[in-house]
Amino acid sequence: MALFVALGLGIASLAFVLYPLYKHERGGVDLLQPQVGLSRLEDGALEDAAQLPERELAARMALQEVELDYQLDNISEDDYRQLRDRYMRRALVALKSRYQHEQVLDALIEERKRQKAKTGGAEFTENVIRQREEMSEQIKALNELKIMALG
Numbered sequence: 001m002a003l004f005v006a007l008g009l010g011i012a013s014l015a016f017v018l019y020p021l022y023k024h025e026r027g028g029v030d031l032l033q034p035q036v037g038l039s040r041l042e043d044g045a046l047e048d049a050a051q052l053p054e055r056e057l058a059a060r061m062a063l064q065e066v067e068l069d070y071q072l073d074n075i076s077e078d079d080y081r082q083l084r085d086r087y088m089r090r091a092l093v094a095l096k097s098r099y100q101h102e103q104v105l106d107a108l109i110e111e112r113k114r115q116k117a118k119t120g121g122a123e124f125t126e127n128v129i130r131q132r133e134e135m136s137e138q139i140k141a142l143n144e145l146k147i148m149a150l151g
Helices: 002-022 049-071 077-118 124-151
Strands: none
Touching: 049 077, 077 124
16 A cells, blocks of 8 residues: 555656646747757957857757746746847857858858969979869868868
8 A cells, every 4th residue: 555655656746847848838949859059259259160069059058948947937938038039149140150150161162263273274284283282182171171160
């Protein structure tokens, strides 16, 4: 008999603890879905492209934390909306920065391709071949940087 009472109390306690994680009545974001978000950049600040994925992860985690706090009723609806708006504005600024970094890398790659096409001409001397090889390596390195840093 005592075993059934203990089992009943255990199941009731577990249901009480897990219930806020599964309620969706507020129309909030599903906690099981990853949230997209990026961090805030200061105006005029240059950001290292290699840090973008880390900042994106930190912002995504912050948004998820706010969503969880709201779902668990740890913060009020007004606070939730304020924090969510703030993080979303930061996300837009960071998205713009990511796009600008990508555009800069694309422009550098295109410039190197134009320079490579201009070198040479009818004669392929040792110097021209060396320059074209160096430019090819630069283009390859820029493409690798773009893939590595910007994902």
